[in-house]
Structure formats: C-alpha cells, structure tokens
Amino acid sequence: MNETLVAVLAVLVKAVIIVGFPLAIVPGLIYLERKVCSYIQGRIGPNRVNLTIGHIDYLLPPSMRGALPVGLARFKLIPGSLQPLADGIKLAFKEEIVPAQADKLLYFMAPVLAFVPVATALAFIPFGTPTWDAFGSGHVINLQLASANVGVLGLFAIGSLGVYGIAVGGWGSGSKFPLMGAVRSAAQMISYEIAMALALLSAIVTAGTVDLQAFVLHQATTWGGAGWLMFKQPLAALIFLVAMFAENNRLPFDLPEAEPELVGGYHTEYSGLKFGIFFLGEYTAMILMSGLFVTMFMGGWSLPLLIDPYATGGLNALLSAGVFLAKLFLVLGFQIWIRWTLPRFRYDQLMSLGWKKLVPLALANLVVSAIVLTFVS
C-alpha cells in the first residue's frame, strides 16, 4: 500500500471513531448519570429494562428456544442497562410539536447548531500516542484526527460556537422561558469562557506550546512522567474545572435550564428527536470539556511506568488509548458526582464568582507563572 492511501484511510478511520465515539458512549453516560444520581439519593434507579441472558433465546433457532434454565435466563446482566435505549425509542416516537410562534428556520436549525460544532471540536483531542507504527508496516500514525498547529486554540474556537445552538433554540422557540434560558446561557458562557481561557493560558505558558499532542508529551517527559499540569498549575486546573461546569451548563451552574424557575430552559418547546439531539449535544460537550481537561491537566494518554510516549508498538498505542478513556471516564464520573451533590447557585452568585473571583485569580496566576518561568528558565 502506498503512503497516500494509508494516510487517507487512517484519517477516515479516525474520523469515524471521533464521530461515533460520542454517539456510542452517550447512552452509557446517561445510564451512569441516572444510576449515580439514584445511588446518591438513596434510590434504586432504572432497573426494569434489562438485558438478560434469556434474550439470546431470540437469536437461537426455534428448535433450541426455551432450553435455558429459567433461573439463568432471567439473570440480569446489568440491571436497567437498556433504559437509555428505551428512552431513545420513546423520544423517537414522540409527537413533533412546532410552536405556532416559532421562527421555523431557527427552530429546526438549533439542535444541529448545538451538536455539530462540539462534535467537530472533538477532532483536536489526541486519544493516543503520536507514533503508532501501524501493524509494523512502517506507516506512522498519529492518534489524533486534526493535528493542526493551532491545537487548543482551534478546539476552543470551534467548540465556542456551541452556544449558538442554545441561543438560537431559545430565540427560535418564540416563547418566554426558553428565551430567558438562552439569555442566561449566553451570559454565563461568555463570562466563564474568559476565566477558562486565562487558566488555559497559564497552562500554555508552562508547557510552551498550543499543540495538544505536544502538551501530552511535555507532561509525559517532565518530572519523571508525572509532570501533569494539574500538579504544576494546580490553581489553573481548579479554575478550569470550575469553569468547565459552567460551560457545560451543569449543576451547580445549570441556571440556563433551571427547572423550578424556567420550566426547562432553552429546550422547553422541543420534543421528540430534536430534544434528543440537544441532549446529545450537551453530553458531547461534557465529553469534549472532560477530554480537554484530561489532555491539558491530567497528562492525556500518558501514564508513568506503563506507557512509553515515544514507542511505536501496537500494544503501547492501544494501552495509551485505554489510559485516555479511563481518565476521561474519571473526569466524567466526577462531573456526575458533583451534579448530584451540590445545589444550584443563585444567578448573582454565579456572575460574581465568575467575574470577581475566577477572572482575577486566573489573571494573577497567569502573571505569576509568566514571571516565575522567565526567571527560572
């Protein structure tokens, strides 16, 4: 096989992985969310729609059906694990209601605008080693789809367009509560994006690059492999983590869809699969932000003693992707845990935390890091 064909094939396969990944794990994430939530609230959670061993009966030829002992056939593999599937089917069969006051074009465009930019930005996140020698054939493959030299800036640029989905959805619904949710969301995202960008700048100054793969390599090669920026820049990591919750509109910052005050926020007027796509976009944004946090502050796919950042072996590449996934789920689990632990902020508290505490802290952190780095190196 020639070099170009391999390169094109590699890009195609990586693109399918990047687009398929959120679609594949969002149902699992929703299940995890509901189970963690019910555990924290002392409930059982979804446990009715099960995948049982007896289900394989349907795959067997008719003559062999019912051969399984009843006790084994009723054994639940993961209690309630098919609940997200049931939810999806329910959404698909719901009646599509378009409000009479809606701006039709914007109303239909909004869910797409909420999902597409966020899913596109996932392309910038490196999910494995940059030097995988594909099956020992001499073709080196970088386990990152878009290795542009703008790196994290490109990710941020495209990811920041996700707010239009919410804003347009709120406006296009032609209804008061969604509009209020959208206004809140736009204000919140602008406010916390500043703190987040300043925290990122501190990390960029420390690592001396904006390329996300280089970020991981910097963290994997300093301090004996544990030079993760969450140890080098703890304050920046904390600010980023807080801003991440606000960017994703999750509790304790879920003011845009605060149910007790706003019914449901920007997606109040949406039903059926359009609501489903909003939901998907929200969880994809969660994956994107967690992935960015893992890459920039938790060493990405690297792990000391386990992964050699410069090795070209297939096992090494596979392990690095596994480590990235494990860290990603750690951060996602943390987000879910926080959501069901903390109550919602008041709107003025949210704004004063963002502008009066996080932004000055992040600025001071940036200035101090710049000064220290100048005199140390």
Next chain:
Amino acid sequence: MPTLLVLLAGAVIVAAGIVTVTRRNPIHAALSMLVALGGVALLMLALHSTFLAAMQVLLYGGAIMVLFTFVIMLLTLREDEMGPEPPARTKTVAGAGAFFVLAIVWWAIATRDHHDFQAPALGGAFGSPEHFARFLYTDYVVSFELVTVLVMAAVAGVIVLGRRADRESLEGTRLTQAPAHKDPHAAPAGRDEVQP
C-alpha cells in the same frame, strides 16, 4: 485547489453579507453575519494563516457575535417595534452607494499590474502561532503596543459610560429630586398605590 477555496470563501462572504443587510429580523441578520465571518476564516485558511483563522472564529464567532445575539435577545424586538420599512428612495440611494464602492474596488483590482507578482514562499511554520508571535513581538511591536493602549482607553471609556450615575455628578438634575423626607422604615414604595 487553494484558488477554488478562495473563490468559495468569497462567494460565501458576499452571499452572507447580502443576506445580513437585507434581513429585517435582527437575529437572522446576526447569524448570517456569523456565516460571513466564518467565510473570512475560511479565506485565511486558504492563505495558510491557520492561527489567524482560529482567532477569527474564536473572537468574532465565539465572543463578539455571541454578544450581539445576546443584546438582540435582551431587547426582544418584535415585528411592530422595528420601525417602518425604509422608503424606496433611501433604498435606491443606499444600493447605488454600495454599487459605487464595488465599482471602485473592481476598478482598483482590474487596473492593477500583477504580471510581476510573486507569491511569497511559505515555510512549513508559516501562519503558526510561533511564526505569528515572532512578527508581532519584533517587527510590529510598536503598533501592537499602541493598539493595546487604544483598547485600554476603550475599556476605561466603557467603564466611565456604564457606571451607575452617582449623586455628585447629577446634582440639580431631575434624577436627584427624590422625595424630601423619606422614612427609611416605611414599606417599599409602590405596593400601596396599585391597590384599588
């Protein structure tokens, strides 16, 4: 291929620009302006300026246009609040003006002698953040610092203009002529008056 990309970007910018100025609905206008700004980013990408393209999307798309839509949503203009349709004469004059500007630009491009034009050789790092920063902080450092002063002055101006009016600056105006002896322990004003 890059030429095709430039032409595509140009078509997108022009089309979105026309839509921007012809829409009466402010959100539609703002969103098509966003598309036009995205077209400019595409143009920068075609010229190998990846950093500038990212900044274009990040600042104009992710920040400035979000603010625009935010303000429009806060005002929530309805159809009857947008004012009357401008008269046909105004439209004709505006269209003629736009056409005139277009003609000048066309003339400037068409009469330019570009036979000896040589495209600069692009290195591998052209347009990267490092390459951009090197120019910004060496050759253009004075203009860069001057721009920061300008931005700083703009920020200070906004703070002065947006500051809540205090008593001293409004002495003698109608805003300070509050009720002479206001009892601080009285119930909040307005409650009693609306009751029938």
